Amino acid sequence: MTALSYANEYLTDLLQSVKTVAMVGASAKTNRPSYFVMKYLQGKGYRVIPVNPGLAGGEILGEKVYSSLSDIPHTFEMVDIFRNSEAAGVITDEAIALREEKGIKVIWMQLTVRNDEACVRAEDAGLDVIMDRCPKIEYGRLFGELSWGGINSGIISSKRLKR
Amino acid sequence: MSKHTIKNYGIETRAIHAGSRPDSETGARNTPIYQTTSYVFDDADHAADLFNLQTFGFIYSRLTNPTVAVLEERIANLENGRAAVCCASGHSAQFLAFFSLMEPGDRFLASRNLYGGSITQFGTSFKRLGWHVDFVDATDLEAVKQAITPDHKAFFIEPLANPGGVVLDTQALADLAHENNMPLVVDNTLATPMLFQPFDHGADIITHSTTKFLAGHGTSMGGAIVEKGTFDWATAGKYPTLCEPDPAYHGMRFFETFGDFGFSMKTRCVGLRDFGPAMSPTNAFNTITGIETLHLRMERHVQNALKVANFLENHPKVSWVSYAGLPSSPYYELAQKYMPKGAGSVFTFGVKGGYEAGVKLVESVNLISHLANIGDTRSLIIHPASTTHRQLTEDQQIAAGAGPDVLRLSIGLETADDIIRDLDEALS
Numbered sequence: 001m002t003a004l005s006y007a008n009e010y011l012t013d014l015l016q017s018v019k020t021v022a023m024v025g026a027s028a029k030t031n032r033p034s035y036f037v038m039k040y041l042q043g044k045g046y047r048v049i050p051v052n053p054g055l056a057g058g059e060i061l062g063e064k065v066y067s068s069l070s071d072i073p074h075t076f077e078m079v080d081i082f083r084n085s086e087a088a089g090v091i092t093d094e095a096i097a098l099r100e101e102k103g104i105k106v107i108w109m110q111l112t113v114r115n116d117e118a119c120v121r122a123e124d125a126g127l128d129v130i131m132d133r134c135p136k137i138e139y140g141r142l143f144g145e146l147s148w149g150g151i152n153s154g155i156i157s158s159k160r161l162k163r
Numbered sequence: 164m165s166k167h168t169i170k171n172y173g174i175e176t177r178a179i180h181a182g183s184r185p186d187s188e189t190g191a192r193n194t195p196i197y198q199t200t201s202y203v204f205d206d207a208d209h210a211a212d213l214f215n216l217q218t219f220g221f222i223y224s225r226l227t228n229p230t231v232a233v234l235e236e237r238i239a240n241l242e243n244g245r246a247a248v249c250c251a252s253g254h255s256a257q258f259l260a261f262f263s264l265m266e267p268g269d270r271f272l273a274s275r276n277l278y279g280g281s282i283t284q285f286g287t288s289f290k291r292l293g294w295h296v297d298f299v300d301a302t303d304l305e306a307v308k309q310a311i312t313p314d315h316k317a318f319f320i321e322p323l324a325n326p327g328g329v330v331l332d333t334q335a336l337a338d339l340a341h342e343n344n345m346p347l348v349v350d351n352t353l354a355t356p357m358l359f360q361p362f363d364h365g366a367d368i369i370t371h372s373t374t375k376f377l378a379g380h381g382t383s384m385g386g387a388i389v390e391k392g393t394f395d396w397a398t399a400g401k402y403p404t405l406c407e408p409d410p411a412y413h414g415m416r417f418f419e420t421f422g423d424f425g426f427s428m429k430t431r432c433v434g435l436r437d438f439g440p441a442m443s444p445t446n447a448f449n450t451i452t453g454i455e456t457l458h459l460r461m462e463r464h465v466q467n468a469l470k471v472a473n474f475l476e477n478h479p480k481v482s483w484v485s486y487a488g489l490p491s492s493p494y495y496e497l498a499q500k501y502m503p504k505g506a507g508s509v510f511t512f513g514v515k516g517g518y519e520a521g522v523k524l525v526e527s528v529n530l531i532s533h534l535a536n537i538g539d540t541r542s543l544i545i546h547p548a549s550t551t552h553r554q555l556t557e558d559q560q561i562a563a564g565a566g567p568d569v570l571r572l573s574i575g576l577e578t579a580d581d582i583i584r585d586l587d588e589a590l591s
């Protein structure tokens with residue numbers, strides 16, 4: 001498999017264009033990675049809608065949980081997938097089918113999640129696809145916060161950082 | 164704009180720029196010294212997120228500090244690593260790296276050609292924590308194959324060793340470590356990322372004494388631990404501290420949560436937090452400034468070292484010179500392969516007349532400083548058997564390349580002919 005690479009400018013534009021994220025595979029357990037990501041994105045001003053059939057009807061971090069993407073009664077621009085690579089294919093197809101109704105523009109698969117066939121289908125349908133990345137880590141990296149933890153952002157710039 | 168185009172910068176550019184954008188509030192171009200212990204929280208929820216590691220930010224300078232963070236990112240970048248943690252000294256870096264890997268009763272493998280202080284740290288002080296080291300002659304691949312077992316938690320080497328002028332076959336040693344499901348941990352202090360890139364040759368973790376060439380001017384103690392980010396801690400199946408729920412963080416698993424920088428997070432948020440060897444912001448600033456000229460300094464260190472080594476090799480009072488940059492060195496080929504820009508500026512030579520002649524020489528130099536350090540702008544000399552390696556037995560001294568007739572030089576940036584004249588006068 002070839003390594004994935006995404007240009008900094010591309011990811012920055014993408015993260016700045018999104019306002020609402022549907023998180024498939026959200027967890028109510030406070031020590032789970034998905035909970036960390038949801039809380040962080042909320043803190044950055046994103047609305048995050050949790051999707052998890054097992055927890056449907058309940059609440060996570062003040063947001064109602066839905067059992068599927070189609071159940072969410074409003075629009076969302078991004079789908080963040082916290083499931084394995086195989087399940088990500090099925091979820092991607094759901095998102096492709098719902099893209100006009102829900103206003104979906106971006107499919108984001110979490111770290112270690114990668115489905116190249118699903119990526120091609122989604123890109124053919126006009127969606128942006130990011131795989132094997134975490135939006136929390138990428139947000140932190142691009143907006144300077146990851147560097148606070150000694151992590152290599154790979155960014156070289158003589159411009160002041162604007163958040 | 165293409166989705167997949169990433170800009171690449173040269174190592175000299177990165178030595179100057181990586182990690183240090185202009186300050187977002189003031190526009191200050193150079194990195195400010197954030198001489199502060201602590202940082203205010205926005206509110207109680209923000210504080211809780213920070214303590215739970217759910218958001219990035221500063222709490223207390225024992226864990227993170229904005230000036231130290233710039234240095235950490237710069238070193239991580241120069242080593243082509245994913246993340247780095249800086250700390251008070253090279254020795255604390257080694258301690259913290261092993262604390263993230265070892266349980267009491269565990270064993271690790273280490274090259275016997277190490278800085279004498281590391282041999283003592285591993286062999287004597289680590290033992291009291293239940294961390295057991297097996298030393299091996301890492302110049303002998305057969306010996307390593309015999310010694311290494313899947314029970315070892317790590318293999319630690321100095322690819323360019325202090326003090327002996329020994330260069331190791333890093334890639335071959337990495338392959339053996341990986342066959343046995345353990346990371347290769349590399350002390351890159353003597354070569355620096357300007358001469359040698361361990362992550363391109365199989366290493367998984369790098370430690371540094373930034374005290375030496377990185378800070379470079381003999382001003383500031385410091386250490387760093389760098390993570391490449393590709394070692395699969397879970398599959399290796401023997402790193403519970405990284406893979407099992409952490410009781411101090413509500414059952415969070417570091418490798419699962421932070422992935423390719425999970426080792427660094429563990430090292431910072433548990434090791435550095437609980438043992439406390441933090442780097443001071445002022446030392447971080449001095450080291451950042453040092454690194455900005457590292458590429459120029461290493462070039463000249465190497466040029467001067469080669470001139471001095473050539474001079475000594477032809478001197479009648481000198482019995483041998485061990486510098487991997489000399490064609491006479493048994494490590495010349497490996498040095499050409501792994502560090503073609505030069506084999507550093509620290510090397511040893513033997514004086515005729517043994518221990519007494521060694522002591523006499525260090526007392527007779529005028530320009531070169533007799534002290535226990537390396538990697539300064541100034542040229543330095545020491546007689547290991549009477550100083551850094553005196554805790555070792557004579558057998559251990561000889562095994563570590565620090566026998567009674569051995570002198571170690573760290574060649575500085577003075578006029579090469581002045582360094583040579585000083586040695587010439589002291590030898591006669």
Ligand SMILES: Cc1ncc(COP(=O)(O)O)c(C=O)c1O
Pocket residue numbers: 252253254255278280281321325350352353371372373374384385386536537
């Ligand atoms: C190769 C090497 N590693 C580690 C250390 C220890 O570093 P520090 O003195 O910063 O604790 C030294 C110090 O001499 C060294 O030369």
